[in-house]
Amino acid sequence: MKNNLQPHIRIGNGYEVKYALLPGDPGRVDEVAKFLDHSEELAYNREYKTIIGSYNGVKIFVSSTGIGGVSAGIAIEELKNIGVKVMIRIGSCGALQPHLRLGDLVIASGAVRNDGASYAYINKAYPAIPDPELLFHVMNAAKKNRSTNHTGIVRCHDSFYTDKEHEIDKYWSEKGILASDMETAALFVIGGLRGIKTASILNVVVEKEGDLEGGINDYIDEKNNSKRGEEQEILTALEAIVSYESIYKN
Ligand SMILES: O=P(O)(O)O[C@H]1O[C@H](CO)[C@@H](O)[C@H]1O
């Protein structure tokens, strides 16, 4: 393969970039660009949009992974193939607990593996957990940014519209799971198996169903709160990378 060009993300060797931020939505890549010292688009194929840039002297890729573990798994593997060693998801999530508000950050300390992609790799006895050192840097960065953040287990799923969604959310909510997203489990499991350091930060974009407390104000501010959460997750991930890099330069 010429220059090790990857078939989906459409990037090859030669960048020597150790870090990647992974939003699902390609639109969020441009939001991250606003925080970078400079940035340049490298490729945009299907759901995979990648820019290269730097933040406080550290070079990073920002690559969208699309919706779901299947799509994310492809991006994760291909980014690893071109040398990326540390990946932080900056995603969105739906709250499963009533105290989580729009724009709060959820930092995943583990993920329930209700997705198909992580299971395609290995049976469900294998844990979906982040790298503990990277998690520590993310938690510290979130504190320094004064975000409202919650660290705990999230649930990863493959569907929004089956007839059982309400029942399933109720079950996992009662087990204390913080929120739902679709890619964190695949990221953690593939990271564990492939030796990639991973973490996942999620911005609450949907509050728990039926919780109306404070709902009117939140409704008015809905867009602002979600936007603020997105900015805070981006800043948190970037600051975590800088502090991680200061310790693990090589
Ligand atoms: O906003 P992103 O990062 O795409 O994350 C969430 O949003 C999508 C679903 O709407 C899924 O990808 C889910 O995990």
Ligand SMILES: O=c1cc[nH]c(=O)[nH]1
């Ligand atoms: O409710 C939601 C919102 C975003 N992402 C999810 O997976 N679920």
